[in-house]
Amino acid sequence: MNPQSLKWPESRILKLFEIENPIVQAGMVWVSGGKLAAAAANSGCLGLLGAGSMYPEILKEQIKKAKNLTQKSIGVNIPLLYEKTEEQIHVALNEGIRIFFTSAGSPKKWTPLLKKEGCIVVHVVSTPEFALKCQDAGVDAVVVEGFEAGGHNGRDEITTLVLLQQMQNLLSIPVIAAGGIGSGQAILAALALGAEGVQIGTAFASTIESSAHINFKHAMCQARFNSTFLRMKKLVPVRLLENEFAKTVALAEERCANKEELEELLGKGRAKEGMLHGNLQEGELEVGQIVSEIKDILTCAKLVEKFKIEFLEAKKRLH
Ligand SMILES: Cc1cc2nc3c(=O)[nH]c(=O)nc-3n(C[C@H](O)[C@H](O)[C@H](O)COP(=O)(O)O)c2cc1C
Structure with a gap:
């Protein structure tokens, strides 16, 4: 199959972000810096910086880095729950970013200001109810993310x-599907269910250009079908690759540890320790269930090419 022959179905997402492929490389803490966002953009996707783990000055640096590596537009993902949110938004605006993916907070708070500045705003949701609230708040699209x-x-x-089935005919704005998408076949399935684009995290986290530590990338390649678990439900639920830390959390949860105990167990800097510094046992390693299907560490361009070939093959099988 020649990936060049692929013509994606018409979609408002392609037009909204002026991209070739209806694929968003997800904004991910400690993983999606300027290098990954630029590589995704150069591969015809929308590349996002994961601002959640960046102090404002680091965010500024990473935007500049991305801009040196690509002529294409890139965006930022900003979780709306940290003290530095306001500063991050202003840094991104001052650096010329006009594509904002927001998550983990109310879309009502920042959407009006971002729209006034001429930005495209997308909010991440995990229920149809919240998707409707986002539409009311004036966002341009929603990412609907399943718990895989x-x-x-x-x-x-x-x-x-x-x-995706719950979302059908619910909104007038476009839907981007996320969670468990790691192949062209899965992209076809999401589009068949009404999504106009997909957001992919775990698969991009494993690429050469991601800033995930090499130990973490190798661990992703070795993950099995049952290697991830949803933990910390009393704090903020998070899907983790099984390791010593995740097992300790599981034991604490079995004995009904309260929120404060879990907070203490998590401590500070555990995600950085795991994902950026490569401490595979004591660090926090965030990955999705689809990690079981990652076999090689590819370049971003190769990963996107693989998605295109698989999409074409799946479409052919259905004819
Ligand atoms: C390492 C990692 C870090 C993530 N960090 C963020 C984040 O900072 N903000 C956010 O909205 N989503 C975050 N996500 C979720 C992704 O944006 C994306 O929606 C998700 O990974 C899609 O599912 P998948 O992993 O099955 O592809 C993260 C995911 C991973 C794997």
Whole structure:
């Protein structure tokens, strides 16, 4: 199959972000810096910086880095729950960013200001109810994320497949599907269910250009079908690759540890320790269930090419 022959179905997401492929490389803490966002953009996708783990000055640096590596537009993902949110938004605006993916907070708070500045705003949701609230708040699109996804998840534990069906005919704005998408076949399935684009996290986290530590990338390649678990449900649910830390959390949860105990167990800097510094046993390793299907560390361009070939093959099989 020649990936060049692929013509994606018409989609408002392609037009909104002026991209070739209806694929968003997810914004991910400690993993998606300027290098990954630029590589995704150069591969015809929308590349996002994961601002959640960046102090404002680091965010500025990473935006500049991305801009040196690509002529294409890139965006930022900003979780709306940290003290530095306001500063991050202003840094990104001052650096010329006009694509904002927000998550983990109310879309009402920042959407009006971002729209006034001429930005495209997308908010991440895990229920149809919240998707409607986002539409009312004036966002341009929503990412609907099932709980098989890597990173922080919704409390209602709805899968991507079900969420997409719940979303059908609900909104007038476009839907981007996320959670468990790691192949061209899965992209076809998401589009068949009404999504106009997909957001992919775990698979991009494993690429050469991601800033995940090499130990973490190798651990992803070795993960099995049952290597991830949803933990920390009393704090903020997060899907983790099983390791010593995740096992300690599981034991604490079995004995009904309260929120404060879990907070203490988590401590500070555990995600950085695991994902950026490569401490595979004591660090926090955020990945989605689809990690079981990662076999090699590819370049971003190769990963996108693989998605295109698989999409074409799946489409051919259905004819
Ligand atoms: C390492 C990692 C870090 C993540 N960090 C964030 C984040 O900072 N903000 C956010 O909205 N989502 C975050 N996510 C979720 C992704 O943006 C994306 O929606 C999700 O990974 C999609 O599911 P998948 O992992 O099955 O592809 C993270 C995911 C991973 C794997």
